[in-house]
Amino acid sequence: MSLILENIDHVVNGATHIEGVNLELAPGSFNVLLGRTLAGKTTLMRIMAGLEPPTRGRVLMHGEDVTRKSVRKRNVSMVYQQFINYPALTVYDNIASPLKLARVPRAEIRRRVHETASMLHIEHLLDRYPAELSGGQQQRTAMGRALVKDADLILFDEPLVNLDYKLREEFREELRELFKARNCIAVYATTEPNEALALGGHTAVLHQGRLLQYGPTEDVYHRPRDVLTAEMFSEPPINVVPAIVSGSEVTFDRNVHFPLNQELAKLSPGQYQFGVRASHIGLERQAKDDLELEVRVDIAEISGSETFLHVRNELFHLVLHLTGVHEFAVDQPLKVYFPTHKIYAFDRHGDVVHIPARPGAH
């Protein structure tokens, strides 16, 4: 089963929600749709599911044109943000419901419900009602309903948003495992770049209804096509600073100059945007040619084991992603080090012209 979207446009009341999306999802693939709120993730999923026909373009499932085929005639399941279950049915009956509709024999239903429930670790809850479950258990039940019927296409619309972060961590890992052995296409929408990275598979980056880039997740992350993709697919967002390359040196921040190193030497003179990942800027000098910048602290956001340090000077605002907990006072002056060999260069149109080599790549 492969799913192909061809030149999809979607316009509602004159407002373009999806524009010129071409996407081909391979059989058995796990795909992440990454984008901010209103990027078009949900709309695209609804089009894939057949809940809404696109204004223009074709949807091909296994080579067959299903653009106008109703969702009822396709073999699709969907899991939503809200925990949607039948309140009057037990967990068992909730999970069994799609099979009952398909008139699967009773013994077969029993076998498959138990199999699915044990996969999702809710076998001990089969006699309970949704109202008696925690949020995480309710979402597991909803997932069970989606997984039990052997759909060709399973869609997840930000299923973990309403769970707390410890549960999210667990779910992400399980999801990867769950789909390893399956032959259906999974599509998972999220607003969080780190969730996309944790889930792996393939990632499609969406922005304002357009598809920016699609490919293996690591590839899209490490080799973004343009500055927008790099910004959308990084959390905290990649730092972008304007830079001027002239002859043998680079200027940014007006008075900060540094000589072009070997990697950047191929850039022709002109204006660029340089991108540096938040985790690549450090508080200590890592290499001889690191650039020293004087900045002030805006705020240090601490996330248990990590620190996101927002700093600024007159011209720009940078975010540093530091491992461990570091405390800073607001407005504290600071020196940060900018690695010149880990710079992405984007031209005036935002297209990537230089990607740094990855030291740990294998």
Place this chain on the structure above:
Amino acid sequence: MNKVYNNRAWFLILPMLLLVAFSAIIPLMTVVNYSVQDVFDANTRFFTGTEWFEVMLNDSALQAALLRQFAFSFTILAIEVPLGIGIALLMPKRGWQASAVLILITLPLLIPWNVVGSIWQLFTRGDIGLMGVGIRELGYAYNITRNPADAWATIILMDVWHWTPLIALLCYSGLRSIPDAYYQAARIDRASKWAVFRYIQLPKLTNVLVIGVLLRFMHSFMIYAEPFVLTGGGPGSSTTFLSQSLTTMAIGQQDLGPSAAFSLIYFLIILLVCWVFYTAIMNSQKDKTTQGGA
């Protein structure tokens, strides 16, 4: 731009259109038809234009009925709305008491209109009615068939008794939907009981009150059965409201043309008042940049 994929979908709304046509449009058009003609028999009719409308608008009996109608509607609204809010505020919030009070409050709403009239007719009788006898015992010569003021007061009392529960129920549901955090915030802000009512409860009740007031206004403007049974429109014509005048004219006197014209005027009045009221409420919720705090 926005393409229609399947024109057959329009057929789906056909039953709805038919239903509306039979229930509203066709009867209304019949009335419009009569209102501009003078009908003698099945074959003889003359086009009269706006003549019937002019006659009706100049009819002093109808003008008086219209005034009485407005007086009645506004009086009962002025009593029922504050009273309903008050009752809702006093109702218990949870537990079995809440259910018990809810049932008691709802009882009058379950009684049909003409039965309400009959009940009150018996209730207020001077010889055997509990209220009639009671008031007379207190030394007041209470008589709804002789004294217009007594008749008026009784009809208003009856309407208040019958319909305040509706307002109270609507408000009760509105109050229940206010999250606890609002009350907590108000306590922390040291707001007085009155301020809590004025700035939290009343604003949150606006929407249900709009529905309540519109319903009660339309209802009361069409009031017919209760006063008809209770006072028969009297004494004299002191409690003859619009719908009763109209009925007398249309059914009693077979004046189809004028009564059709009057029906339309009646319809337009209700429409107009509702629209004015609704627009006023909605406008009051908008941001007025001229209105400052400082």
Place this chain on the structure above:
Amino acid sequence: MAQITLKALAHSYSPNPSGPEDYAIREMEHVWHQGGAYALLGPSGCGKSTLLNIISGLLTPSDGQVLFDDQVMNELAPEERNIAQVFQFPVVYDTMTVYDNLAFPLRNVGTSEAKVRERVAEVADVLELTSLLKRKARNLTADEKQKVSMGRGLVRDDVAAILFDEPLTVIDPQLKWKLRRKLKEIHERFNITMIYVTHDQLEASTFADKIAVMYEGQVVQFGTPRELFEVPAHTFVGYFIGSPGMNLVEVVRTEKGVRAGTVDLVLAPPLLNAIHQSRSRNIKLGIRPEFVKVLAEPGEGTYPVEIDNVQDLGTYRIVSFEFAGVPFRARLEEDQRLPERKAYIRFPEAWLSLYIDEFRVEVGQ
């Protein structure tokens, strides 16, 4: 301005509690100092909302006392406590303008209009609400509304403390960090005790100087964000703080040493002694994924493991493997070389924590 003391405080919702499990708050002693920025962090159902309501006076504790400075507050209603509270969902008075909203707490106690004007102007300025003062509160966005409800606490100069109950839940992710910064700024400027309740470690550690981590009705650790990360005082803190959380393995005493599952551990003498001196059967060792060393070659104090999975998170990787029968994780920086399948791990002594009956035991070096 006040110091808030919780003295032998406990609370049960049931009238006749029979055991500790009937208590939403188990007996605790706690002090919030004047002017501090604190967070109360824990998963849902840990008792943090109960504790917050006890402090604000919406709930009367069943046992113990709440003191503001030296005054017992138990029986006082919220309006008598000089406490302000910001709720999860913004509470504004819809029909009033922003100005009237901010003025409301002052007018309720009959403050002169001149004073009201001065205070409202000051607070509106700090919160960047000045341009919205004449707008009706109902037409504001969620973050503006939340600033208004914060402002209603700030205008009062008699406020002893401001309590925040997950105030950023409904705020757009892109605006969250701006509001967090604003909160910090306000704290520094107004010198008010602030207590911030949340289940989100990022919000707690960004806002607070000191965090109280709650678990099953108890404060299991009260420390700086750094302490919670580096020296978690309870296994729950280890698990709950950090993503992924701390690796924990149960150990048993053997004749000569200590064993985890089937692995004999090589431990430094002080740690070994501490374990042998304990009578408990519940002994665990914990180490954060950030501190586990993953090596390609065996060496002193290394244990062989087989790598199950590697998660590439962009600029770092999470390696999972099984150690002594339990799943373990290690964090690797992107430029660190990763062995193919067989790896050797080492636990640097400084980062190894000992937990006896779930609480951390300090081991002398």
